[in-house]
Amino acid sequence: MLTNKQKRFLRKEAHRLKPVVQVGKSGVNENVIQTTKEAIEARELIKVNVLQNCLERKEDVAHTLAENIKAEIVQVIGNIIILYKESKENKQIELPQ
Incomplete structure (x- = not known):
């Protein structure tokens, strides 16, 4: 669970990012979930x-x-939805305590 301070930090970091996943007419399906998993593992914040x-x-x-x-x-x-998940192999973001 992220604290408010951590969420503020992540919002600031996400400001410069472009959306990497799009959810269209078909909604959330297996393809969207798989694409999102791959993107968040590579980037941590999407x-x-x-x-x-x-x-x-x-x-x-x-x-x-x-x-x-x-x-x-x-x-x-x-x-726009901003998601964060700490990467196991590709850790890039250091969250404030």
Whole structure:
């Protein structure tokens, strides 16, 4: 569980990032989950773009993705979801205590 201080730090770090995963009309499926797993293992902090034609609510997409890849939701703002998961092999981000 991330503290508020850690979430603030991660939001600041994510500000410069571009979305690497897009969730479209078909919603969260196995392909989206697998792509998200690979991206978050490589980068630790990612943005997910929920397209306007997605039939699911953004909050539901965020919770489904976070649950399936065992990541933390940093923020859901507009159509963007920010997810964080500490990488096992490729640790890049040092969280404040």
